Amino acid sequence: MNRRLRAVLARLAQALPVILGVVLVSFLLTRALPGDPAAYFAGDAADAASIEETRVKLGLDRSMPEQFGLYVLQLAQGDLGQSLTTGQPVVEELARRLPASLELTLVALLVSCGIAVPLGVLAATRPGSWVDHACRLLVTAGVSLPTFFTGVALIYVFYYLTGWAPSPLGRLDFIYLEPPSVTGFFLIDAALAGDAETWFAALRQLILPAATLALFTLAPIARMTRAAMLSALSSDYIRTARAAGLTSRKILFGYAFRNALLPVVTTLGMVFSFTLGANVLVEKVFAWPGIGSYAVEALVASDYAAVQGFVLCMALLFVALNLLIDLAYSMIDPRIGFDSK
Amino acid sequence: AGDDVVVVVMGQTINSLDLHRTGTNRPSYQVAVNCYDRLVSFGTKTMPDGSLSYDYSTIVPEIAESWTVSDDGKVLTFRIKPEAVFQDGSKVTAQDVKWSFDRAVSVGGFPTTQMAAGGLLRPDQFAAVDEATFTVTLDKPSKLALPDLAVPVPFILNSKIAKQHVTDADPWAMEFVHKNTIGSGAYKVVRWDPGQQLVYERNDLWTGGPLPGAKRVVLREVPSQATRRALIERGDVQMSWNIPNKDASELDGKVEVYSTPIENAIYVVSLNYNFEPFQDPDVRKAVAYAIPYEEIFKTAAYGRGVPMWGGSGIETIDWPQPSPYVFDLDKAREHLEKSAFAGGFDVPFSIDLGQSDWMEPTALLIQEQLAKLGITSTIDKIPGANWRTASLVEKRLPLALETFGGWLNYPCYYFFWAYQEGHLFNSSNYANPEIEQLVAETLDLPVEHPDYAPKVKRMFEIAFEDLPRIPLFQPALSVAMNGATGYEYWFHRELDARKLAKG
Amino acid sequence: MNTMTEIPTVAEPQAPPAKSKGALDHVIYVLKDNPVTLLAFAMFAVLMAAAVLGPALVPYDPLATNASEALQPPSAAHWFGTDNLGRDVFSRAIVATRLDLLISVAAVALSFVIGSVLGAAAGYWGGWLDVALSRVLDTIMAFPLFVLAMGIVAAMGNTIENIVYATAIINVPFYARLVRAEVNIRREAGFALAAKLAGNTDVRVLAMHIFPNALPPMMVQVSLNLGWAILNAAGLSFIGLGVRPPTAEWGIMVAEGANFIVSGEWWLAIFPGLCLMFAVFTFNLLGDGLRDMVDPRRRT
């Protein structure tokens, strides 16, 4: 256990330069964005003097190193600054929007795993068969369409034409009240509050965007599951297990699948962080108040604090996620943390 | 949704409840309209299509009961309605007005600039004579002063509450007002989820006019315009704000669509005088003749708005009015041949990413025709933050699409902003001494003055001859309604929910 | 030669007669081997044909507008209909092939080269170089990649080159990591040591012996990335940061067309969307075939 703790600490230490790097790069990137935020935010009829005034107010009149120093200082106090586009402190905004994005992404991944993993296993048990080819074609088709296109198409069919889906108005239709915020995840909060109606309403809102994302993430998960299962199934210990008379079920799930889980978990982590960053487009289509759409707006408006805050938040999430994966890894694989590699 | 809840969708986000704040964006101005009162307001008229519009020609009371103008035109005295109360029930006093006006001229940025347009420059111009009497003293008489008090900027805050939130660093309670509405207006904001929704609830204590029919107005932000269209068409929302022209023309008939030409506004092609070829008057004319106006009006505006080409002489002082130019490639070629750039030239053609719904097709159509003259243009989409800087602040775009609409509906006001040297919306770097003089002379001159019309017509003439801005068409603000009534058009182009009702 | 050299040959179990085949035969073999791969290569051939011959084949000028024919549904004259400016969608979709392939191939080639060099160096020499490079790559990965691409394009301007650079940068870490791992496991492999013994310098061992062996898994990555690169460009277009109009590009066409779906002009988005899907699909399917082609072990 001690050893594992040390491994975790070592991981965290490794993440430190990454976070520093992200802070620096995001700072430089935002300053490289074209446009003058002072002019943008001084308002519609602002003249040169009021733009200058705004610039001073925003602290943009200082030199770059000075600005960076101030930024880091603020950061150290946990202050990410204030977004100019939305007029809210970035921290608050992220805290409200992150759960929305996470909820969407997690549900999408859950759905995706629910489909892709069985497909991958199925394909792996019959490699080269038509089932295998069909699975491959299916999941590849899913990853071949841009998400915003899938999203709009789904809305057209399931909302506009048939009316089966609820109006794509974000996380909850306006007739429902948000459940009291505990985790920020509506499904969880509604369940905690015991409010079945809101729970279903939130779920209904999730279906289309989650399906859009899920469709996009099927391929990597299914492919990796298939590959991992194939290599697990062809390994020696499976032969041993078969020779010992274990049932096919036990062999497939107890032996092969658990071993195949390792690479699948890695892929899942990558897919997760990728999806979280990429659901920008889906969020826009479904009016989902997540961090992705926040970032896009901020970026287009050269809203420094918001962009920096978003990037930092994602980087922290990325680091946390990797840590989580490592932990999951060491739970699944006892070899981790020892000098085995 | 209940019977008295109206749901409105729009694409843009509201970023503050305080119009005075630095960085407050346009959509947020509606909060000043709906949740606050001003001393006076514009009247309402019914348009030919039955929709409502504000009426620039009449000024009506809002929180002021009555007002008088001194003989020299320099002192305006307002009497405040005795029954006027803020949302917390406290009386609206002249002190509140004074504090609010002081705030508007002191915070800097847009509110201060807008106040200045009406000659309202310094706190010492405002005085609370007693609880119910408030005076404004102008440096010189101006026809713009009273209308400028009817725009959203000089809204009246509850200074007693605001002062509780004043700090040394924040003498105008910006932080507090940013997140709270402390007005006497028709609505109060009961919920604001930035980036998602704004919920208005009717203020039953309102005295500024007849109580709104809708008890609640829910404003939802839906970035995707396709989604917004689906929503309004299916009737899941009652109002879709600022819909694209295409949707407007297609939805017309299916749902209620109001397209109101925006007063004092034109979509133009801006030719920058700092760019050498455009210093040549023949090149500018060549461009003006090479613009396929009809096609643009059809594909970019879908016929919504008012054509601004092919005019047959300046007869009125209405602004905007059609330019004398039409699409005529032969004439364009003639002009270009006369110029020093007969062989054509290369020029970047800049458009705003945020307005690409009309700018992109327009630019493409113009680009295609210019190419026939040998003028090679490359289309540059500039994202929001950079657009203002590049086009208005630095004024460095050689060829760009532009739009400007003056809140105060006077031609001289428009020219003041868009044709005077160094002024913000003069993105062409246009400088003409005669125009400078004419604007200075007409700006404060009453419209009825006999000198006014000839001078303004002369301005039009010069503008059409010099062509720093080639008018394309007067845009329209389109709003779709499905299951609600009471839409009123305002020059500020933001939602006025005070007459909204379900049905 | 003398007797002793003949001794061993006698007892050697005879291998089947050597059939040394050329590279082309190998390609044909791989294609025949797997129907899906064959399909993928056939689709790829179609794409290439469209890219090379496209402009010559299309019935209309892809840039010519015609307001009187705007938004026409598909017909015999306009197979894919026309767009809001009356341009022929079919012509635009076909002509776009070249640019889209160019963007994706250029971006992938760039990230392939940069990623390979960085990854190979880190994997082979290890030590502080590895640590430093790994941290830099981690930093890139820690960015939400699509947003990073957006930022780069927004900062540098939305030219085709910048879209290519942005796409390349966000893909570099994937290649670098892959190559690093592949090189690392082969660093101590017998053939690498043997190559050193044969008088090769480290750089040469790395470049000529170790790196080529990392190619098979790289090929899968390449093919997946080709697809992603197109989708990435499409996403940028959706945000408004794609290539400049009036250039025909699938992503822009889909992104703009998506706004017309609800109003019933489905053909604007569907057809370019199908082209896009066709290309991404082709690339994704291509992976295994490509891997088999560069894998000498699959040769017979």
Add this chain to the structure above:
Amino acid sequence: MLTIKDLAVSFRTRRGEVNAVRGVSFEVAEGETLGIVGESGSGKSVTSYALMRILDAGGRIKAGEAVYSGVDLKRASEREMQGLRGREISMIFQNPRAALNPIRKVGHQIEDVLRRHARADAQNARAKAIEAMEAVKIRDAEARYDAYPFELSGGMCQRIVCAIALACDPKLLIMDEPTTGLDITTQKAVMELVTELIRERSMSSILITHDLGLAAQYCDRIVVMKDGAIVEAGDPVRLFARPGHPYTRKLVDATPREGASIRELLPAEVRTPEPPRRISDEALLSVRDLVKTYAGKSGPVHAVKGVSFDVKAGQSVGLVGESGCGKSTTSSMVVRLLDPTSGQILFAGEDLAKRPSAGFARDPMRAKIQMVFQDATDSLNPRHTSRQTIAEPLRAMAGLRGRARAERIEELADLVGLPRPLLDRFPHQLSGGQKARVGIARAIAVNPDFLVLDEPTAALDVSIQAIVLNLLVDLRARLGMSYLFVSHDLHVVRLLCDHVVVMKGGEIVEQGPTEQVMTAPADPYTAELLEAAPKPPARDAA
């Protein structure tokens, strides 16, 4: 008990059908141990998998019969087979570490089998599993129960595999190369253990191996397989004394054994006299106090702790010792692929240890010291044809180009007996012996004075090993090279080397002339190594 008649197994592959087993018949009586020998790919494993019905997908029993105690193994349902496996027939595989599920505690893996065959329930599973572990002589079984395979040594893992196989008291045990991949001393211990258990429980068993010596030592009867068919069967003594089939004879001949010379490993028809050679008195290579300490993750690893030995010009020195004793590390330092921590490597009077290995590729000495690697497959670049592989040193060190190079490559191919058409093949298209030749050709391409051979035959079948060893003998005489021959197999070393160095734990425990060390080992460890090697029965002079 088990009767197999005309068993034929085929695989469906992309390149058509592969007939892996073509009509094999044998019987195993109660309490009997049957050996199946034959070279790699002869169908030994496939036969046993067919019995267990655990063939890979695509494999099927095409014809023939297999009956176990009245059960028709060919027609039995999968359910019946699952009941039979583990309970009636069990199997042990080679490479024990890989044969265990890497992420499941070994105790649980044993439990799985026990519970599957209802030999234990949830309550007593642990106790029974520990019992099974004790039965295979695992010390401290209680503690080992919670261990994962990677925490156990190879020998220990093989014991666990045995425990799994024997947990349910099967009647028939199939062992597929149970000792390959294990240390020579561990090999012996495992075989000893298994035979003892078999005897105790009076089980029947099948031992599959390519090592005739091993089979002879432990089996009652042996069948010899070649190309999917049985060529000969009989009791081991008879087989060794009078091999009936030429193939059997070849195998018997090629098995290294006491008293046989290196030429005697080859079939009589192709034997030529051993060429004479000269050993000078001068030391070509002198290793002095060589030390290598690795910075391991958990503290320094002292791989080599000060070894000293000499190799004279023309002499062959054997370096023996069990796995991990530092043989490869030593040889890597000698060929200058690795920098020693301290010590000297004097080659022709110059101290090479002073020249960093990183830049040694450009050193003129590079061409003088070459190496042949343990695993021929691993040492050939899978993307290079044999021709490209051999060309590599010629290009880099001899600077040969074009025609001259092509000629030299063909000359080398002839020299090592590699048929010229094979020059354009890729490694995976070559057999093990052929790959070994390519590796040797590459090593001798630039006429080195000194050749390090790191277990060059460890991955080869005995018959091919015999050929390669003889090739090395010939080349040594012809080119006047000196060898440092690294091996764990004393018998092989004896055949080739004049001098032996025995290592243990990074240190030299004994060195001296081969005959002396082999006949009268001074160190007990040397004796142990000698003892552990399988001893095939004597054979008649053919």
